[in-house]
């Protein structure tokens with residue numbers, strides 16, 4: 001009888017913990033796993049001399065005209081790839097299937113006409129948070145890896161964030177660096 005009682009108590013406990021976990025999960029803004037259109041490798045590209053700014057140049061853009069661009073790091077469109085892959089694209093166009101280029105590059109060719117590659121964003125804060133990249137990169141000189149982890153080592157395209165962007169993380173750095181912790185700095 002006593003054992004049954006303990007078992008029932010244990011079951012209740014597990015149910016409560018599981019319930020709490022499930023309640024929490026859908027509130028993560030970055031829950032879904034992204035499937036990227038091209039098997040892009042950060043690792044290979046950084047080894048070939050590109051820097052973060054080669055493809056995400058907007059993070060420090062000075063020519064922004066408003067929030068939309070100021071906040072944006074930018075997911076690359078085909079022109080960012082064409083600086084190095086224009087020749088591959090010409091070979092593919094001429095030789096089609098017989099071209100001797102890496103198969104994943106044929107996928108890039110599909111998007112050249114429209115210029116856009118349908119990358120799926122993996123880092124996205126809820127709409128009620130304002131996050132500007134530019135001030136963090138240009139004024140505060142925070143490294144990309146402080147917030148995004150070791151993206152440079154990723155051989156596969158990202159499907160989930162390497163680092164969760166919780167409010168606590170923002171606040172603890174703002175406290176350390178004496179940046180504003182007023183609610184309306186990040187919540188307009």
Ligand code: HEC
Nearest residue numbers: 038039040041044048049050076080081084102104105108
């Ligand atoms: C700084 C030059 C540079 C830029 C910019 C660049 N690439 Fe590459 N990429 C390379 C080189 C070099 C290779 C190796 C080519 C080979 O081995 O045939 C490569 C290979 C690839 C491959 C084959 C798989 C691999 O990783 O070896 C894919 C896919 C690829 N690039 C996609 C892209 C896409 C998409 C973009 C734009 C977002 C891009 N690249 C921008 C230089 C670049």
Ligand code: HEC
Nearest residue numbers: 052056072073074075123124125131136142143144147165
């Ligand atoms: C202080 C933390 C922080 C730093 C530093 C930072 N990021 Fe971000 N990044 C974020 C957050 C938070 C988001 C999600 C923003 C949103 O949803 O509004 C994000 C989103 C992105 C995105 C996807 C969406 C977009 O804005 O286009 C890219 C790409 C990106 N960051 C690249 C970079 C690169 C490259 C660097 C370094 C040059 C960098 N980030 C530095 C926090 C940071």
Ligand code: HEC
Nearest residue numbers: 045050051052055119120121122123144148151152157158
């Ligand atoms: C040659 C182009 C290229 C370079 C160089 C590059 N990236 Fe990217 N980055 C991409 C592409 C393409 C994607 C989308 C596919 C993926 O997730 O891998 C991406 C995605 C990201 C994302 C996820 C954005 C989101 O929310 O969807 C982050 C963060 C990021 N890059 C950070 C960096 C950092 C940090 C560096 C420098 C260490 C860097 N990238 C260098 C092309 C590049």
Ligand code: HEC
Nearest residue numbers: 130131135139140142146165169170173174177179185186
């Ligand atoms: C590693 C440190 C660090 C992290 C992490 C960080 N910040 Fe900041 N942030 C700063 C610093 C430093 C400043 C002040 C920059 C200045 O004005 O010189 C700042 C300024 C800001 C500003 C004010 C911009 C302006 O125009 O005055 C906003 C908004 C902001 N951060 C939002 C965020 C959000 C949202 C997050 C989390 C997703 C975050 N920050 C994470 C260091 C950080």
Ligand code: HEC
Nearest residue numbers: 125126129165166167168170171174180181182183185186
């Ligand atoms: C430095 C930026 C920053 C500041 C300052 C800030 N927040 Fe946030 N807040 C965030 C980010 C990023 C999120 C979304 C990520 C998360 O839920 O942790 C968020 C989420 C929230 C949420 C939703 C939490 C949830 O679990 O759904 C509430 C409520 C909130 N903030 C209230 C506040 C209040 C009240 C203040 C002032 C005392 C404040 N925030 C100051 C960045 C900030």
